[in-house]
Amino acid sequence: MSDPLTDPLDHSVEGPDLQAMIGRLLAIPPDFLAGDVEAGPLVNDAVRLAGVRPAGDEAVRARGLGELALPERLALQVGAWMVAGPPLAPLLRTAPGEGRSYDGESVASALLSFAGLADAVPVARWTGEDPERHEEVVRALCRVLGLRPRGETHGVAEDRWVAVGSAARRAALRAAAEEQRKAEELARRLAEKRAQEAAAQYTHV
Amino acid sequence: MSERRTPDVLPGYEPLGAAVRTDDERWPTASPDGRRRLDGLRCHPSAPVWTHECGDLLTPEDHAALDAWTDGLATDPPAGDDGPPPAVLERLDRLLAVVPFYRRLGVDRWEQLPTISRADLARAVADFVPVDADLSRVVQGTSSGSTGSALVIPWHPLDIARDLPLLEHLLSRCGITWPRDPSRLGLLNVVHQEQAFTYASTMTWRDEQLMSRVNLHPSAWTDLDHRAAFLSEVNPQVVSGSALTLMDYVDLGLPVTPLAFVSGAVDLSPAARSYVESRSGTTVLDLYGLRETGPVAAAYGSREGHHLLPRTIHVEVVDDAGRSLADGSAGEIVVTSLENPYLPLLRYRTGDRGALTGAGRDRRIVGLEGRAAVRFVTGDGRTVQSVELTQRLQQHGVRAWAVRQRADGSVLARCLGGNHPALREAFDRLLQQPVEVEPVSGPVALGPGKPRRFASELGQ
Numbered sequence: 001m002s003d004p005l006t007d008p009l010d011h012s013v014e015g016p017d018l019q020a021m022i023g024r025l026l027a028i029p030p031d032f033l034a035g036d037v038e039a040g041p042l043v044n045d046a047v048r049l050a051g052v053r054p055a056g057d058e059a060v061r062a063r064g065l066g067e068l069a070l071p072e073r074l075a076l077q078v079g080a081w082m083v084a085g086p087p088l089a090p091l092l093r094t095a096p097g098e099g100r101s102y103d104g105e106s107v108a109s110a111l112l113s114f115a116g117l118a119d120a121v122p123v124a125r126w127t128g129e130d131p132e133r134h135e136e137v138v139r140a141l142c143r144v145l146g147l148r149p150r151g152e153t154h155g156v157a158e159d160r161w162v163a164v165g166s167a168a169r170r171a172a173l174r175a176a177a178e179e180q181r182k183a184e185e186l187a188r189r190l191a192e193k194r195a196q197e198a199a200a201q202y203t204h205v
Numbered sequence: 206m207s208e209r210r211t212p213d214v215l216p217g218y219e220p221l222g223a224a225v226r227t228d229d230e231r232w233p234t235a236s237p238d239g240r241r242r243l244d245g246l247r248c249h250p251s252a253p254v255w256t257h258e259c260g261d262l263l264t265p266e267d268h269a270a271l272d273a274w275t276d277g278l279a280t281d282p283p284a285g286d287d288g289p290p291p292a293v294l295e296r297l298d299r300l301l302a303v304v305p306f307y308r309r310l311g312v313d314r315w316e317q318l319p320t321i322s323r324a325d326l327a328r329a330v331a332d333f334v335p336v337d338a339d340l341s342r343v344v345q346g347t348s349s350g351s352t353g354s355a356l357v358i359p360w361h362p363l364d365i366a367r368d369l370p371l372l373e374h375l376l377s378r379c380g381i382t383w384p385r386d387p388s389r390l391g392l393l394n395v396v397h398q399e400q401a402f403t404y405a406s407t408m409t410w411r412d413e414q415l416m417s418r419v420n421l422h423p424s425a426w427t428d429l430d431h432r433a434a435f436l437s438e439v440n441p442q443v444v445s446g447s448a449l450t451l452m453d454y455v456d457l458g459l460p461v462t463p464l465a466f467v468s469g470a471v472d473l474s475p476a477a478r479s480y481v482e483s484r485s486g487t488t489v490l491d492l493y494g495l496r497e498t499g500p501v502a503a504a505y506g507s508r509e510g511h512h513l514l515p516r517t518i519h520v521e522v523v524d525d526a527g528r529s530l531a532d533g534s535a536g537e538i539v540v541t542s543l544e545n546p547y548l549p550l551l552r553y554r555t556g557d558r559g560a561l562t563g564a565g566r567d568r569r570i571v572g573l574e575g576r577a578a579v580r581f582v583t584g585d586g587r588t589v590q591s592v593e594l595t596q597r598l599q600q601h602g603v604r605a606w607a608v609r610q611r612a613d614g615s616v617l618a619r620c621l622g623g624n625h626p627a628l629r630e631a632f633d634r635l636l637q638q639p640v641e642v643e644p645v646s647g648p649v650a651l652g653p654g655k656p657r658r659f660a661s662e663l664g665q
Contacts, residue, residue, distance in 0.1 A: 175308060182331065
């Protein structure tokens with residue numbers, strides 16, 4: 001299955017204005033960047049605010065939104081903020097055309113994909129000083145929803161996605177792949193009997 | 206007389222089930238003479254039934270590193286009382302780049318660091334392991350912790366061995382010299398529970414002085430008379446255990462006295478300290494720390510509170526939102542600990558409470574609370590420590606709990622999640638008391654405080 005954050009899109013539907021979406025991103029309330037928010041209910045609330053048919057609580061739970069690590073939870077919360085209001089919410093509610101429509105399931109699923117952007121772009125930079133990072137975040141969200149910014153052709157949007165932060169993103173994704181290999185090595189080594197034998201211990205802390 | 210019960214073997218406690226290394230691997234630096242003395246301990250005629258084998262795994266390079274670390278204990282600048290110490294800040298940039306959790310988060314300053322918790326480690330411990338760490342020497346550390354299943358963390362043999370110079374240093378602060386006397390067991394790690402790993406080892410860094418981990422529980426001995434005989438003959442210099450176990454140890458009334466007791470794992474109440482010290486005439490050093498962070502602070506002497514240890518750590522006290530509190534204000538203890546190369550932790554919420562006070566070498570945690578241990582009384586009048594209930598709660602998947610023994614001996618376990626019928630059966634077997642397991646809908650239903658609590662109305 002292709003990943004819209006790493007693979008080219010075959011097709012996209014024209015969506016909202018890029019600058020309007022960046023404006024929404026930068027207006028994110030601090031609450032959405034707090035680490036102690038429960039991601040599952042927040043995503044459901046955002047989907048309800050977007051006015052699309054909400055995902056059931058069970059569906060949200062099944063996706064394990066609450067089990068995500070903090071960087072991905074924060075990413076998810078940014079995505080939830082973005083879809084909960086204009087300019088995306090009216091579009092998601094009314095369907096952008098070309099046969100595309102959204103429901104709670106598909107929006108929640110798209111947000112989960114969007115959270116994967118934390119692997120490639122550290123979350124603290126999403127709303128930082130760098131305008132190119134803002135554009136990258138907004139374009140990533142468009143991609144997971146199958147959209148492209150208003151006024152751009154599919155080809156232009158694809159080219160722009162590759163151009164925006166492409167080198168840094170590739171390096172970060174290589175780092176993420178290395179981390180994944182390391183996590184697998186750690187799990188394997190910890191499961192070995194040699195690791196279980198452990199070492200003599202002297203105190204009870 | 207009650208029928209002897211067959212213990213249900215807890216996962217991970219199969220005798221010798223995890224002993225797979227050769228002795229050469231366990232003690233890479235042991236001499237032939239050291240090995241002979243170790244074999245003597247292993248085959249001691251009164252020895253308990255050893256259930257495990259493990260060594261210190263220390264290489265010559267580790268010995269040199271321990272020597273250097275020991276020198277630092279005396280010369281390191283005192284722990285800072287105004288933000289993290291230089292030893293922490295100097296390593297911050299590297300950690301933010303190589304620890305996956307922080308790379309994805311993108312923070313680049315101490316002030317931006319969120320607190321993390323046991324739940325973060327449980328979710329994906331690899332998120333906190335530096336991606337450039339050489340994992341070839343990783344061993345398991347397990348933590349029963351305050352919620353959920355036991356947490357397995359990656360641990361480095363050198364970090365484990367640092368306890369030895371640290372203990373030497375702390376004992377010397379108490380005016381106690383810990384000589385490397387080959388005629389005495391250097392250290393006895395003691396537990397008192399139905400099932401536990403026990404082993405004999407040699408502390409190669411302490412001139413191959415012997416140590417062992419021993420279980421006081423009657424089931425650990427082929428002949429109960431061997432228990433006092435063994436402990437008297439090995440004549441341990443330092444005895445390390447939980448407060449309840451140390452009380453049991455002094456109750457044995459052995460004819461030999463250690464140089465010091467080292468309490469850990471649970472709260473050492475003033476009454477427990479007084480009991481052990483008055484019965485033994487020996488000082489008790491109380492270590493505070495978590496398996497995840499290593500030792501953090503120690504209480505000794507007459508000064509109130511637990512002094513912060515001269516390790517690469519930083520201790521804060523925070524409010525519910527994770528904001529640092531001023532000295533003197535009580536809140537949750539948050540520890541930054543960079544000693545374990547496999548798990549350097551930044552701003553780790555311990556779930557324990559206290560307040561900070563003092564400056565420099567006098568910096569202390571006062572009013573430490575959160576590690577209360579309780580004894581439960583069984584139907585046939587024995588007592589079992591709450592750690593044994595923790596093992597069973599975790600075995601059966603309970604995520605948070607409040608377990609209370611009423612005055613009539615019956616037990617009410619209020620549990621979040623888990624297999625309740627299986628838990629009731631396990632508690633029935635362990636306690637032989639009427640047991641009621643009541644489901645709760647969330648941690649909030651357990652009330653304020655740590656989501657793992659034990660209480661007894663029987664005054665144990």
